[in-house]
Amino acid sequence: MTEPLLSVQNLRVEFPTRRGILTAVDDVSFDIQPGEVLGVVGESGAGKSLTGAAIIGLLDPPGRIAGGEVRLKGERIDNLPPDALRRIRGRRIGMVFQDPLTSLNPLFRIGEQLIETIQLHSGMNAAQARDRAVSLLVDVGIPAAERRIGAYPHQFSGGMRQRVVLALALAANPELIIADEPTTALDVSVQAQIIALMKRLCREHHVAIMLITHDMGVIAETADRVAVMYAGRIAEIGPVRDVIKHAQHPYTQGLMGSIPTLTADAERLTQIPGSMPRLTAIPAGCAFNPRCPHVFHHCRVVRPELLPAERSLAACWLHDAKARVSA
Amino acid sequence: MIAHLIRSLLQGILVILAVGLIAFSMFRFVGDPVASLAGQESTDADRAELTERLGLNDPFPIQFVRFLAKAAQGDFGISYRQARPVADLLAERLPATVELAVLSALFAFIIGVGLGVYAAINRRGLVANAVMVLSLVGVSLPTFLIGIGLIYLFAVELRWLPSFGRGDVLRFGWWTTGLLTETGRKSLVLPVLTLGFFQLTLIMRLVRAEMLETMRTDYVRFARARGIPERRIQFRHALRNTMVPVVTIVGLQLGSVIAFAIVTETVFQWPGLGALFVNAVQFVDIPVMAAYLMFVAFVFATMNFLTDFVYVLIDPRLKA
Amino acid sequence: MSIASQPGNAEAPKGLLARAWDSDVGYSFRTSPVAIAAAVVTIVIILATTFAGFITPQNPFDAATLNLMDGFTPPGEAGAGSGMKFSLGADSQGRDMYSAILYGSRVSLLIGTASVIFSLLLGVTLGLVAGYIGGQIEALIMRIADIQLSFPAILVALLVFGIARGLIHPSLHEQMTFIVMTVAIGLSNWAQYARTVRASTLVEKRKEYVDAARVIGLRAFPVMIKHVLPNVAGPVLVIATINLALAVLEEATLSFLGVGMPPTQPSLGTLIRVGQQFLFSGEWWILLFPSAALVIIALSINLFGDWLRDALNPRLR
Numbered sequence: 001m002t003e004p005l006l007s008v009q010n011l012r013v014e015f016p017t018r019r020g021i022l023t024a025v026d027d028v029s030f031d032i033q034p035g036e037v038l039g040v041v042g043e044s045g046a047g048k049s050l051t052g053a054a055i056i057g058l059l060d061p062p063g064r065i066a067g068g069e070v071r072l073k074g075e076r077i078d079n080l081p082p083d084a085l086r087r088i089r090g091r092r093i094g095m096v097f098q099d100p101l102t103s104l105n106p107l108f109r110i111g112e113q114l115i116e117t118i119q120l121h122s123g124m125n126a127a128q129a130r131d132r133a134v135s136l137l138v139d140v141g142i143p144a145a146e147r148r149i150g151a152y153p154h155q156f157s158g159g160m161r162q163r164v165v166l167a168l169a170l171a172a173n174p175e176l177i178i179a180d181e182p183t184t185a186l187d188v189s190v191q192a193q194i195i196a197l198m199k200r201l202c203r204e205h206h207v208a209i210m211l212i213t214h215d216m217g218v219i220a221e222t223a224d225r226v227a228v229m230y231a232g233r234i235a236e237i238g239p240v241r242d243v244i245k246h247a248q249h250p251y252t253q254g255l256m257g258s259i260p261t262l263t264a265d266a267e268r269l270t271q272i273p274g275s276m277p278r279l280t281a282i283p284a285g286c287a288f289n290p291r292c293p294h295v296f297h298h299c300r301v302v303r304p305e306l307l308p309a310e311r312s313l314a315a316c317w318l319h320d321a322k323a324r325v326s327a
Numbered sequence: 328m329i330a331h332l333i334r335s336l337l338q339g340i341l342v343i344l345a346v347g348l349i350a351f352s353m354f355r356f357v358g359d360p361v362a363s364l365a366g367q368e369s370t371d372a373d374r375a376e377l378t379e380r381l382g383l384n385d386p387f388p389i390q391f392v393r394f395l396a397k398a399a400q401g402d403f404g405i406s407y408r409q410a411r412p413v414a415d416l417l418a419e420r421l422p423a424t425v426e427l428a429v430l431s432a433l434f435a436f437i438i439g440v441g442l443g444v445y446a447a448i449n450r451r452g453l454v455a456n457a458v459m460v461l462s463l464v465g466v467s468l469p470t471f472l473i474g475i476g477l478i479y480l481f482a483v484e485l486r487w488l489p490s491f492g493r494g495d496v497l498r499f500g501w502w503t504t505g506l507l508t509e510t511g512r513k514s515l516v517l518p519v520l521t522l523g524f525f526q527l528t529l530i531m532r533l534v535r536a537e538m539l540e541t542m543r544t545d546y547v548r549f550a551r552a553r554g555i556p557e558r559r560i561q562f563r564h565a566l567r568n569t570m571v572p573v574v575t576i577v578g579l580q581l582g583s584v585i586a587f588a589i590v591t592e593t594v595f596q597w598p599g600l601g602a603l604f605v606n607a608v609q610f611v612d613i614p615v616m617a618a619y620l621m622f623v624a625f626v627f628a629t630m631n632f633l634t635d636f637v638y639v640l641i642d643p644r645l646k647a
Numbered sequence: 648m649s650i651a652s653q654p655g656n657a658e659a660p661k662g663l664l665a666r667a668w669d670s671d672v673g674y675s676f677r678t679s680p681v682a683i684a685a686a687v688v689t690i691v692i693i694l695a696t697t698f699a700g701f702i703t704p705q706n707p708f709d710a711a712t713l714n715l716m717d718g719f720t721p722p723g724e725a726g727a728g729s730g731m732k733f734s735l736g737a738d739s740q741g742r743d744m745y746s747a748i749l750y751g752s753r754v755s756l757l758i759g760t761a762s763v764i765f766s767l768l769l770g771v772t773l774g775l776v777a778g779y780i781g782g783q784i785e786a787l788i789m790r791i792a793d794i795q796l797s798f799p800a801i802l803v804a805l806l807v808f809g810i811a812r813g814l815i816h817p818s819l820h821e822q823m824t825f826i827v828m829t830v831a832i833g834l835s836n837w838a839q840y841a842r843t844v845r846a847s848t849l850v851e852k853r854k855e856y857v858d859a860a861r862v863i864g865l866r867a868f869p870v871m872i873k874h875v876l877p878n879v880a881g882p883v884l885v886i887a888t889i890n891l892a893l894a895v896l897e898e899a900t901l902s903f904l905g906v907g908m909p910p911t912q913p914s915l916g917t918l919i920r921v922g923q924q925f926l927f928s929g930e931w932w933i934l935l936f937p938s939a940a941l942v943i944i945a946l947s948i949n950l951f952g953d954w955l956r957d958a959l960n961p962r963l964r
Contacts (some may be wrong), residue, residue, distance in 0.1 A: 058551060090554030097552075102545035106644055107567055117553045152643045168553060342794060463953065467945035469896040471903050472938055475923060483927060545737030579797050586802040593904055605904050608809035616809050623802070627794075 003074060004031035006055070006176055011068035011078075013047070013054050013232075015279075024050050024063070024277045027233040029306070032176065037209045039223030039240065041216060043276050046054050047232040048212045052178040053074070055210075056095050057085040072176075082166055091121045094169035098181040100161035104153035110137075110164050111149035114171060121172035136167040138202075141197060161290020163197065170201065174210045185216055195221050214254065220244055231277055231287040248309035249316045250292045263276035283288050286317070298323045328639055329343040335635040339628030342396075346624035347537035350617035353396045355387075356615060401619035408610045413618045415576045416603060422503045423493055424592070428584040435526035438576060442527075443534025444569075447542070448561055458531070465528035470587075474594035481517060489514050491596040522591040526580065535570040535575060544568075550582030571642055582627035682958075685950035692944055696753035703749055705732060707742035710911060714741050722932050728836045732791050736932035738921070743934060747918060748940045754914040755944070758828050759895040763887055765833030766894075770840025771883065775875065777841065778848025779868060789845065800835035800897050807831035821909055823903035828907060832897050847879045881959040888952035892945045899941055915941045 001115040013025035025047040032038045040048045053059050055070050059078070068077040077088060089095075094143055097103050105113060114133035118124060124132065130149070137145035151289040153161060162182065169177050179198070183191040202209050211223055220240060227237040228249065236249040236318050247253040254272035274291040283289055289299040298317050306313040307320055384395075397403070403413035448457040475530060482490035494510030496503040505511025541547065542565050550560050589601035596602070607615035685799030695702065705712045721897040722736035722744070735744035753919055773792075777785040795803065811827045851857065851874050901907035915937050922934030 058548065086551075086554050086556065088554070089552055095549070095552035097545055097549055099545060103549045105546040105550070105564055105568065107571070107642070108564075116555070120553075120555060154644050165549070168549070172554070221368060338790075353810060353813070357810055388781070444792065447935045463949060464942075464946065467892060467896070467949045469900050469903075469945075470874055471900055473924065475919075476932070479926060490811065533852075583798045589799070589801055589805070590900055590904070605803065605906070608805050610813070611809060611813045616806070620806070623798075625889055627797070635744070 002033060005034040005036075005073060006032040007069075007071040007074075009069045009072065011051065011054060012066045013050050013059065013063055014066040015063050017062075017202075017281065023066075023282075024232050025054065027068070028232070028234055029068075030227050030234065030237055031292070032208050032210060035202065035206045035208055036173065037199075037211055037223045038230060039219035040210060040212045041214065041219050041226055041228035042064070042229035043214060043222070045276060045279075046229040048214075048229050049180050051229075052095070052180050052210060054210050056178055057082075057095050058089075064153065067068075089116060090169075090174065091172045092176070094174040094177040096162075096165055096169050096174070096177060096179045096182050096206075099185045100158055100165050101153070101185075102163060103165050107152055109150050109152055111151075114149070114164075114168060117168055117171040132171075133167075136171060137164070139170075140164070140167045140201070141193075142167075158186050162186060162190075162194050166194075166197065166201065169207060170207070173205070174207065174225060176210065178210045178212070180212045184213065184215070188256075188275070191218070195240065198222060214245070228255070231282055232279070233287060234315060235288065235305060236309075236312055236314045236316075237306065238309075238314075242311045246310060248312050248314035248319065249288075250294055251288050252314075253263060254291075273278060274298050286315070294318055296324070323324070331639065332632075332636060335632050337498045339632050342628050342631075343621070343624050346620055347395055347398065348391065350620045351391050353613050353617055354394070355390070357611070374570060398618075398621050399500040404614045406607075406612055408607070408612040408615075413614045416615065417600065417618055418501050418620065420598055420600050420603050423505075423597060424588055424601060426505060426515065427518055427522060427591070427599060428581075428588055430515060431521075431523035431588075432577075432581055432584055434523040434524065435530055438523075439530030440534050440573070444538060444561075446531065446535045446606055447538035450539070457500065457518075458534075460645050461554055462528040462531050463526060468515075470521060470525055470590045471594050473524050474517070474591060477517045477521060478594070489512075493598060507569055516609070518591050518595045518597055521594065522584070522588055525587070526584070530573070530577060534569060534573055537572055538565055541565040541568045571638070574641065575634055575638050578630060578637060582630030582634075583623070584624055586623050608615075678930060679947070679954055681950055682954035683930065685947040686955065688943065688947040689711055689951055692752065692947070693756065696749055696756055699746070699749040703743070703746035705743050705746050707747040707750060716741065719930055721923055721930075722936075735936045736930075738930075738933045739925075744936050747834055747913070748915070748937055749912050751915045751918050751937060752940055752944060754908060754912065755895050755916070755941070758775040758825065758832070758908075758914065759891050761825075761829040762832035762836070762894045762898070763891050766836040766890060767840055767883065769833065771844050771879075773837065774841035775872065778845040778852060778875075779871065783850075785921055787846070788841065790843045792841050795835070796838045796842075800832070800893065801900055803835035804828075804831040804897060805902055805904075805906065807834055808901070809912025819887035821911070822906060824912075828898060828901065831901070832894050836890055839890070840883060843882045843886065844875070844879050847875050851875045851878070883902055883951060885956040885959060888955055892952065895941070895948070896945050915944075 001320060004123050008031070009029050011028045012023060015024055016020040028047070028051055035269055040051065042048050043228060047258065050059070050063065053063075054065050055078075057080075059065065065078055068078070069076055072088070072092060077085065080088070106108065111130070111133055115126065115129045115137065118129040118132050119126075122129075122132075134145050134149055142148055142160060143161055144296075148156075148195060153164070156164065166182075182198070183194050186194060194220060198211075201207060209222075211219065213219060219292065223240045227239050228235045228243065230251050236243060236247065236252045238248070243252060244256060247256050258271060272291055277283060277287060277290075283300070285298075285300045285302055286292070286295075286304050289295045292299065296317070302317075302323075304315045304317050304320070305319075306315050309316070309319040320323070355447050401414045401417075403417075405411065406413050442458050449455045455606065468569070468641060477488045481488040489510070492514060493505045494512075494514035495506045495508040496511055497507050505515055513639075542561070547560055547565060550564055551557075555564075585600065588599060589604060591597065591607055592599045594602035603615060604619045606612070607619065659889060709714070717740055718737060718739050718741045720733045720737040720741075723732075723734065724736075725732050731743070733745070734741050735748070737743055738747065773788050777788040808831050811823070811831070815823055815827070825923050848871065851871050854874075856874075857867045857871055861867050898907060899916030899919065903920045905920065908914040908917045910921060913921070918937035919934060919941070922937060925931070925933045
């Protein structure tokens with residue numbers, strides 16, 4: 001198997017507060033292959049955005065990485081000094097945020113913002129950078145790019161702005177883009193366009209994408225593999241088709257059951273009773289155990305690791321024959 | 328954009344009219360202009376004649392309009408106390424206040440922005456915290472105490488600078504300036520520092536707050552995510568965005584610096600409009616009070632309009 | 648780290664003080680030496696000025712207790728006339744500076760507090776009215792508030808003073824000074840309250856329970872007030888605290904300018920004005936101690952208000 005582009009091992013993100021230390025991301029591990037799209041899905045507060053921020057080194061204090069490793073092409077990047085980390089940002093790992101309106105500085109023309117990023121990461125002069133900026137805009141589908149490069153962000157619509165944001169993220173040819181809810185702030189019709197664009201760019205530029213979202217539909221459309229996060233941990237990770245059609249973790253099964261479909265006959269959507277625990281009150285053992293319909297004694301005592309479950313991995317004792325016997 | 332400016336202009340005019348109403352009402356209802364002007368020896372007939380001559384028997388709106396018309400020409404009547412045309416008093420004292428106000432505003436702006444940016448960037452540094460504490464003390468120190476303190480230090484103890492007055496001034500037409508003489512310049516130092524200090528603390532806190540706010544925005548995060556160096560983010564991105572609201576607020580502040588000068592002028596016996604106003608209040612010299620109010624309102628409305636104008640120029644979102 | 652949640656463990660309800668101590672605000676207070684110091688100083692000052700009669704050696708504004716021979720006694724020495732020890736010195740009339748400062752602080756604080764109450768009532772009411780009625784009235788009130796906020800309070804206060812002087816007969820001037828000052832300073836500081844309260848009122852007005860109340864026949868206004876007031880209590884408290892410091896300073900400035908409290912019933916500002924005459928002649932204590940007292944009072948109130956603002960600001964937590 002090829003060496004993974006990004007390798008996250010036992011990542012832990014903590015927030016020291018006066019009530020004690022909150023662990024927002026708890027022992028999370030996954031890999032991303034070059035050119036692949038990994039979806040990271042979960043409810044609000046599950047720790048998805050923090051994982052992305054930790055990888056690129058943009059955790060807001062007092063949050064900090066308290067354990068684990070992040071490796072880019074085999075080299076550790078989580079313990080780099082700030083300056084070295086900064087050089088990686090943009091050049092090797094890019095990030096895209098949720099709201100395209102606030103992601104762009106309203107006082108600068110988009111051309112200026114593009115050229116600045118391009119020149120920072122390459123040795124181009126102004127004219128070359130401008131040409132590249134125009135070609136990037138064409139690439140992301142901005143019509144009349146040559147003319148609109150002098151426009152201000154507020155002169156674009158939401159979807160167009162997100163395209164500009166993608167252009168900016170791609171400006172230095174990174175190998176990985178972390179996209180944090182890139183379509184959430186957009187209209188549904190525009191969402192589809194942006195998703196298609198991201199898929200195309202991913203293919204053409206051979207860029208891997210870590211797609212963070214709470215929208216399973218987007219994942220189904222775009223991702224190759226998906227990781228389902230719950231209470232700061234990974235509940236299940238595997239190829240998209242498998243996770244969606246044959247979910248191996250009771251939480252994922254609950255999620256899938258709660259998505260309305262046109263063809264299903266159900267009168268009532270499946271609901272998972274209860275809600276995701278707050279960071280200050282995570283249960284012992286498996287975090288999902290109070291809500292799980294298949295819970296047994298072992299679940300309440302020992303936290304499950306990611307265990308092989310058909311073609312995926314699931315953090316659930318149902319997939320460990322020995323544990324089930326001891327129930 | 329044009330609509331915005333026109334609206335701003337109209338609002339300014341409205342403010343002037345409203346203040347004019349207050350000023351005029353003062354004339355009509357506070358004190359007795361006839362008694363003040365006619366003196367104690369006048370007869371009833373004299374007073375009646377004076378009342379008619381002053382137009383005080385006409386209906387309120389007509390008097391108001393007449394008042395405004397005269398005000399527009401700079402005619403505010405005669406000072407009750409000094410028996411001179413108010414316009415002359417104003418012209419005499421205006422240059423002193425203007426010089427003081429403009430110089431103190433410049434001082435406050437330059438130092439205030441510098442310190443504010445520094446305090447925002449080096450949030451936890453010792454110097455930044457000292458600066459913030461100083462600004463807090465500045466808010467607790469009334470202007471007159473600062474003035475007195477400076478006088479004590481520089482005039483009494485060190486004897487470097489004079490403690491009152493403008494020094495020697497040169498006259499150009501009706502304008503007088505202290506900038507061209509040595510004693511004039513020396514006399515300006517302490518008052519400018521005093522008047523500027525309060526503005527400086529305000530600007531400093533404002534710049535720091537705005538800058539910190541800007542550094543938390545999504546576009547700054549995105550810039551970091553693109554690998555842009557922190558210094559560049561601070562000075563090219565964040566500073567630019569910070570200055571937009573700062574310039575707006577500072578511009579509005581400028582409109583009232585003239586009024587802020589009241590206390591400073593009193594402490595330093597600076598022969599300006601502020602000292603004139605305090606005097607007028609003590610002796611209920613209505614014409615002078617009214618004239619001062621109108622003048623301040625006029626300056627305020629003008630600065631407001633200019634600030635709106637500049638704001639439209641520097642924020643591309645309004646250009647559409 | 649996992650904390651097992653056990654629903655059976657309900658905590659015994661705590662008293663109000665205990666809850667306050669435990670809350671985020673209480674925690675912030677406990678761990679901020681500045682806030683504690685400021686609060687202590689403020690309380691000490693309030694107590695000292697309230698009971699000034701009991702802790703000062705003389706009432707400096709009762710002429711019968713003065714001895715002119717005590718005049719200009721430096722701090723720490725005994726007066727030439729009465730032999731009394733003047734811990735902070737005596738002024739030109741033989742008044743004990745320590746006593747004068749306490750009595751003067753009392754006047755300053757009384758006027759300050761009275762004017763804050765005035766501003767608060769006026770501003771909160773106008774804010775509620777503006778927010779609830781909306782339309783032209785709201786626009787008018789807010790415009791006036793905006794304009795007033797960009798002007799120094801001194802100007803407004805002086806203006807009110809001047810008008811009051813013109814309207815009130817000269818013989819009543821001295822007695823009315825207290826009231827005139829309260830109104831003058833109060834009128835110059837209401838705008839901040841109005842702004843905050845109006846913003847909250849607008850937010851509440853849009854909420855559905857207002858419509859619901861109307862639908863079932865209740866008058867919406869009292870219902871809304873019930874929800875607005877608790878929401879604005881925090882910010883209004885912060886504004887009031889900082890306002891108090893401002894009001895005290897404003898009063899001092901007015902008295903310093905000569906339009907405030909007279910020398911027969913002086914505030915700290917008046918004392919400073921009187922003391923300024925002696926700046927050049929060397930009796931520094933007549934000026935310094937009242938000035939220091941004023942700064943200490945304003946500073947502690949300001950520090951406390953600053954801390955309060957940060958502690959109640961949800962975004963900074």
